[in-house]
Amino acid sequence: MGDMHPESPDRLSAIADQMIASGLGALVEQFDAPSATDQQLALAHSPLYVAQLSELAPERGIVHLDPDTAMCRDTLRAARRAAGAGIMATDLVLDGSARNAFCAVRPPGHHAESMRAMGFCFFNNLAVAARHALDERGLSRIAVVDFDVHHGNGTEQIFAADPRVLMVGFFQSPLYPYCGTEPAGPNMLNTPLPAATSGKVVRELLESTWLPALAAHAPEMLFISAGFDAHREDDMASMALVESDYAWMTERLCEFADRYCEGRIVSLLEGGYDLSALGRSVAAHVRALIG
Secondary structure (H helix, E strand, O other), rough: OOOOOOOOOOOHHHHHHHHHHHHHHHHHHOOOOOOOOOOOOOOOOOOHHHHHHHHHOOOOOOOOOOOOOOOOOOOOHHHHHHHHHHHHHHHHHHOOOOOEEEEEOOOOOOOOOOOOOOOOOOHHHHHHHHHHHHHOOOOOOOOEEOOOOOHHHHHHHOOOOOOOOEEEEEEEOOOOOOOOOOOOOEEEEEEEEEOOEHHHHHHHHHHHHHHHHHHHHOOEEEEEEEEOOOEOOOOOOOOOEEEEHHHHEEEEEEHHHHOOOOOEEEEEEOOOOOOOHEEEEEHHHHHHHHO
């Protein structure tokens, strides 16, 4: 997206380096993400929107869609693979080839609405994958957990009228995208939190509010918008989580999935912009998924 933009290729390099340094790289099977087709993207996005993005893609240089979100020549190729990763992960898990999966992808997706790119996001990777599970693989109910520091407005917009989906999430408020305090539908359990909120508060929230709501929904599969920008070292926001908080949340979600979802979890990378904190937090998340 341009020099000095926080959503940079260095994010995935930091994750890859930490996976090697922590010894986790040898414990997971890795796959190259396929490219999502127009038909697959249409599970969550208008075909007109997909076509318009293709028309806007530049041959050279950078085109800004808004002050935060820009495309270069290869952006949509990457975005299609990010969405394709979620679909592939969903199939691997549903087919029993993997117990769970983490998708280390960029650009992120949870701000992308059905007809709008924003917040560094073009296609809503999680929404495409979840709709694939529901519409193409025949699941009846899924749940979304979003622990990015920014509200997943795109995921909320896409699923607000879908009773098959329960979405729970916390986010710092006030903070971009400056919405979510009033849920868009009865299947949205949004929890705005103030700056400087600690991991202890988030842990209590998960135990007292999220897990009972998730249990009542009884999903057959769990999807995670895994943003790590609520880390205390990440200056994109002002919350105070650390790696152990992400590990603990993941462990509790794995326990839930074992009870209700046959262990089935697909987690997709969203935010996280301090490279050291991002790498360490993803390693903690993946280690907890491995169990």
